[in-house]
Amino acid sequence: MSHPFFSYHGPLSISEISKILKVKIDITKNSQILDVKDLLNAEQNYLTFLHSNKYLDIAKSTKASYCVTTAKLKDNLPKTCEPIVVENVLLAISMITQKLYPNSVEDEFDRKVENIEKTNLKDKTECGENILVGENVSIGSNCLIGHNSIIEKNVKIGNNCKIGSNTIIRNTLIKDNVTILDNCVIGKKGFGFFPNRSKNIRYPHIGIVIINENCEIGSGATIDRGSMSNTEIGKNTFLDNQVHIAHNVKIGENTIIAGQVGIAGSSIIGNNVRIGGQAGISGHLKIGDNVDIAGGSGVIKDISSNNKVMGYPAKNIREFLKENR
Amino acid sequence: MSHPFFSYHGPLSISEISKILKVKIDITKNSQILDVKDLLNAEQNYLTFLHSNKYLDIAKSTKASYCVTTAKLKDNLPKTCEPIVVENVLLAISMITQKLYPNSVEDEFDRKVENIEKTNLKDKTECGENILVGENVSIGSNCLIGHNSIIEKNVKIGNNCKIGSNTIIRNTLIKDNVTILDNCVIGKKGFGFFPNRSKNIRYPHIGIVIINENCEIGSGATIDRGSMSNTEIGKNTFLDNQVHIAHNVKIGENTIIAGQVGIAGSSIIGNNVRIGGQAGISGHLKIGDNVDIAGGSGVIKDISSNNKVMGYPAKNIREFLKENR
């Protein structure tokens, strides 16, 4: 139940949930929920959520005991799952998540950082000057950590990794042989909130960032952690300078991403993809394997595997070049 | 007269001005000028400037005693305002401004910074490690300031604000409940200069940055201060990572700006505007209220309120999508 990184303030009783959401809930079942997960990953005594008919198939077999949903969608849940009907599903689930993990909403600086000199570094790991290390950090052997970097709370760095200077990392799992260059910000909360006239309501980010083996992250990159799921970068994927990766993005293996590319929230990029400089990929898209996206392109719909695209909106590259001769 | 942030080296006598600009000036009136302001804000004994016939209406009722202008435009001034005729109005006004505020041209590091530990912090305000605080800085109560940040000279931070790590702020007024994330540079001089073969001539930046209540500024943002007016971000406006806001830009309230957006100098953005990732807005434009600008768009002309645009150049979104099906 307990999250590896964010301190857990659960379980929540159904009557508390009822109070937070200002709805009546039929308490015939378990009197409390242990955690919040998506439809696929929720277990018994968990709360899940269903906000779109894109997920009806998964909804039918969820193991969750409760589900925040709408009046229209509630009949798609199995009998083992009690619907909690609200108007704004995402706002409701966000409020419950925040109650379970109150520290996942904003990134307060880690008050427990200490100079890395006080850390017991492993074999062959070397570090520069003025490095701060926070709570729940582990660093493997044969690593290099550059000057002025801040390895804030909840970071696990594998073996043979190189972290540049002036880089900030938190809530991130870094596998072996990863290189992260200078001035990066990795693992901060994503740009997610419910717009609200008087004061926007930020939603919690309980996902983490996972950077797999052999990756390289260029200077000035920003990689945000996920909201409900993780942000993940596959093995041997290289990112150039000033790239922005939003929350919940998943990138495959052996992918190459050139300078100043931006990938919006929740998009999924395949293996062996090449993305040229300054290209942008909208949110919630699926890009297949072996796709080439030309520099400067603006991708606004899914691209299936083995395609080459260019343009804004991005289309078949030969078609684009023929039209723009 | 005295500027809140830049040290004032005035007043200037008319004969000094005559010498700096290498022009003859009729000294029938006041023998000195106290300050430099635009046509609207200039008062008696002030110097103003008129360089384009876009401003003839305002020129007619300026209260300034002197106005730098061209031979063509000089007859549009009221009798109470003495024209000073030059060839390059902006260069001339820049030279005078620089004389009045010599420290506004370049951002030399603040020699008087001290570790924040020497600052008497208000109730409930907490700070990380290695923070530097310069001259003329005040920080409200219940604030958090992250590690390695530099709150350089001329910064006022309200209550309940969160400043990230590795962030640099100068010449900026931050209201209550503002969040600024990591690695930002806020309040530096803008990218303004007169191109000159042997050596470009930078123009002074006597404006400041104002960030109003409840705003959030993402990681890696750069927000430049204004030249003659201020750069301002309205209440409850949120900026994602790697956004660039140039000098003199004004952004309204409740506006949402996604990652890697750039807004060029002096543009004005309304309330409740949504700007998608990587969109760019040219300089000196006016974007109304409730405008949606799709990610990747390049806006090169004004957009009136309640429009949705997309493309480069940006046009009506339905038209764009129909043409690009």
Place this chain on the structure above:
Amino acid sequence: MSHPFFSYHGPLSISEISKILKVKIDITKNSQILDVKDLLNAEQNYLTFLHSNKYLDIAKSTKASYCVTTAKLKDNLPKTCEPIVVENVLLAISMITQKLYPNSVEDEFDRKVENIEKTNLKDKTECGENILVGENVSIGSNCLIGHNSIIEKNVKIGNNCKIGSNTIIRNTLIKDNVTILDNCVIGKKGFGFFPNRSKNIRYPHIGIVIINENCEIGSGATIDRGSMSNTEIGKNTFLDNQVHIAHNVKIGENTIIAGQVGIAGSSIIGNNVRIGGQAGISGHLKIGDNVDIAGGSGVIKDISSNNKVMGYPAKNIREFLKENR
């Protein structure tokens, strides 16, 4: 022979080269090579490389004693130059370069940095707090260095220069009167590697960054050093914030580059060029003198002098605006 910045581990015997590249080499000539250079700059006892028929003209008069090339191209070399035939020329030359300069492949932090307080600063040069200075650094007179900056190994800064805060510089030659603003990363290795399923192979970067007199580099810029040649920015050229300059790029004099522009590897930009915000220039292009590139443009082919372009792909600006009225 010795490189000014990277420690030299040569010379290499021909039999060593033969072993590294797994090819047989006819050792009728000199039994060792002293250095690696391009066709034009290589001298006797040097190794050069020929990988494309774009360079046949230069190849014919190279002074190099050995040349890595392909079976197809080998007959274009003079008799004084012994071909070394391989399948992948760039990979082969990269392996040899790495052997000669093993520290040019990755940017490990400089273990020998010390607080600038231990440096004997020249006349009138002043520095902020917490500045680190590495090996082989010299700083001219009348300079200002901002807080928390890292002047890592192999940096020469001229007179009257201003370096901002939180900026990292290595392997860079900075001439007089240069201003570099905050949060920049200058002189790191470029984004160059041979894609390889199990683990990409980085190529060495033995070029440096040269920033000539009177330049200004905006905040958050990344300027990568060259691989075989240098990255260079001409006199009195100004860059705005968040600009990315890739390896081997050469920019002329009096050029103006607005915010968030990206220039891909090995492109050459002329004098008096103006590049609007967020424009992107593909790699290996040649942009002439007095060219105007509108903001947001995507340049994918060469542009000859005195042209104004706009669009993606960039074309004549009048044509573009007529088509997009």
